[in-house]
Amino acid sequence: MERAHLLWAEDLTAEEIQYLLKVARRFHAPISGGESLPFLHGKTVVNLFFENSTRTRTSFELATKKLSGSTLNFSASQSSLQKGETLLDTARNIEAMKPHCLVVRHSSAGSPAILAKSLSVPVINAGDGFHEHPTQALLDAYTMEEKLGKLSGKRILILGDIAHSRVARSNIHVLKKLGASVAVCGPPTLLPPQLEKLGVDHAFRPEALLPQADVVMTLRIQLERQNRMQIPSLTEYAKTWGLNQERARLLKSGAIILHPGPINRGVELDPEVADGPHSVILDQVFNGVLVRMAVLAALCNPKDLATWIRGEKS
Numbered sequence: 001m002e003r004a005h006l007l008w009a010e011d012l013t014a015e016e017i018q019y020l021l022k023v024a025r026r027f028h029a030p031i032s033g034g035e036s037l038p039f040l041h042g043k044t045v046v047n048l049f050f051e052n053s054t055r056t057r058t059s060f061e062l063a064t065k066k067l068s069g070s071t072l073n074f075s076a077s078q079s080s081l082q083k084g085e086t087l088l089d090t091a092r093n094i095e096a097m098k099p100h101c102l103v104v105r106h107s108s109a110g111s112p113a114i115l116a117k118s119l120s121v122p123v124i125n126a127g128d129g130f131h132e133h134p135t136q137a138l139l140d141a142y143t144m145e146e147k148l149g150k151l152s153g154k155r156i157l158i159l160g161d162i163a164h165s166r167v168a169r170s171n172i173h174v175l176k177k178l179g180a181s182v183a184v185c186g187p188p189t190l191l192p193p194q195l196e197k198l199g200v201d202h203a204f205r206p207e208a209l210l211p212q213a214d215v216v217m218t219l220r221i222q223l224e225r226q227n228r229m230q231i232p233s234l235t236e237y238a239k240t241w242g243l244n245q246e247r248a249r250l251l252k253s254g255a256i257i258l259h260p261g262p263i264n265r266g267v268e269l270d271p272e273v274a275d276g277p278h279s280v281i282l283d284q285v286f287n288g289v290l291v292r293m294a295v296l297a298a299l300c301n302p303k304d305l306a307t308w309i310r311g312e313k314s
């Protein structure tokens, strides 16, 4: 795979997605066995997070370490951004210290792409506003394939606040490129306009879609991205759209439930369902390390990675 940055799932080809998932699968056994791999030896990855994160930041840090690289976590709240320095100046100054990759999360859609245009170091989008979260979509696809096999023809239901979800947007791009059929469901105020352009089905109530779904991806209501509450209350939301035990009983026996985290238990997902037999949520978290390793290695050391994948000595 030859690309300078990973900014959007929208511009990944099906071949690139399949390559990254294949690399992540090849990393599974050594990483489960506690091994490290050499692809980032001598390289430094800077995590530039301007929004909070538990899973994404930690898994990028672990992924870098498992690839024998070193990480530096930039703290926006303790930086000179507080003295009026711009995002671009901040990134240019970090780049001047010669890191090998920047992982960027920011509340403004498009900010990783703006940085990528001005910098020569590889930039990975770790979530930009409600636009995209491409590595989340890759780890979700990896988890679905791990549990269900190839996704061609599989029915994926994304349930919740679709309008404000970068996870939904990136997943729709990746899943459709892998041949899955995608439906979204949520309150009318939380579905984005022009759904037909995204090529997905939609419904305002989940009951009819749940029995056919191979995968249900539940999403949090993203109040931090709404100027005003767009549903009557969280209690009303939970009653009509929350995946509770009664609705989970509509699922096929082999169906799986995903959630990107953080979960608001009792709102979009009841605790018994989040921790129940259909849930693969903690598998997603482990797979996030493998997939982020694949992305880092593919951007920072593509030749050695390709040689290793072909089974030759690098």
Ligand code: CP
Binding pocket: 052, 053, 054, 055, 056, 057, 127, 136, 260, 261, 262
């Ligand atoms: N899924 C996800 O992006 O989680 P964090 O916000 O904890 O990184």
